[in-house]
Amino acid sequence: MTTTEKHEFPIARTCPFTPPPAYEEIREEEPVSRVRLPGGGWAWAVSRHEDVRTVLNDRRFSADRQHPDFPQLVEGEAASRRPDEDRLLVEMDAPEHRPARKAVLGEFTVRRLAALRPRIQEIVDGQVNALLAGPKPGDLVEALSLPVPSLVICEMLGVPYADHEFFQEHTAKMFKQSTPPEERQAATGAVRGYITDLVTEKEENPPDDLLGRQIVKLRADGTYRRTALAGMGFLLLVAGHETTANMISLSTMAFLRDPEQVALIKADPGRTLNAVEEMLRYFTIIDLATARLCVEDIEVGGQQIRAGEGVLALGYSANRDPRAFEDPDELDIERGVRHHVAFGFGPHQCLGQNLARMELQIVFDTLFGRVPTLELAMDVDELPFKDDATVYGLYRLPVTW
Structure with missing residues (x-):
């Protein structure tokens, strides 16, 4: 049995295309390893694909971040723990989790998302127009990657897009590893307070947006609580723009680095969804x-993992596990697999995963279809990657055409 911790989490990425060597070491030599946590203490790091899915799908592993023994991934995290009634969906276990998730799941059905497609296409077209009308080189992060998912989630939630700089600025502080604990807590509190005020405004005359429909539905069910809905809105707003924005930037960079991959989806847009899955995994x-x-x-x-011990499910390592994916370190947009864990797995699997897939598909087909001469305006080695953030991506992506 392991008694020492060879690695400390988080482990920083040093290359956008290759996982840190520590991940392969853990996965191949000791797939369930003790690791040190930034706030002190230790946890088990689970690194193989099959084992990660087991952890994410077994009720013997709790998502309750309010529990005093829950592993702290951010220094000072314990100080921000909230009362039980303010728990977010990602912090709930059965039996509370299922009805809370089910209440909002209808907003992400295939049918409702299909109805959104024309509007998402309109948003993407507008941002590509802005990119083409702007200076060369242009910054794809500023012109496309951030605005598209931000506009989409703002419209879904009924959040004024005029406030996007506010929540993007505070979200960046929340995800930056070097942000002091008190600043991170203040940023989190500011965004939660903003959403709470917005929900309060919608209560008097609920509009036909996600938050408004939830107010009506939950009141009819007799389960409406402002703090719970504000927590849901907070999660959707933060996750709904930050993750997709980074995927747009990284994937576009990867495509432009390998024009043959772009040529494949230009020749057959039916390949784009497989390309999206591969980018998510990769x-x-x-x-x-x-x-x-x-x-x-x-x-x-x-x-053997004992009750009261913390566990980290290493999704990046799992998605590069050769037991689950042939030649996992190769980027192959024709791979066509969906058993990766980029969206998690089990009961807490990402609510908005199909929305993200749709946004990415529309962005890639539109961008490469309308700007066939698009190319990087800076060497990949010089690009400012988010090596210091908990959600990996790019701060800027200079492009020209």
């Missing part, structure tokens, strides 16, 4: 699928 912008707390003794990957 980059896995959130290294840790999530953390969990073991609440009942269980064996995973040959290692």
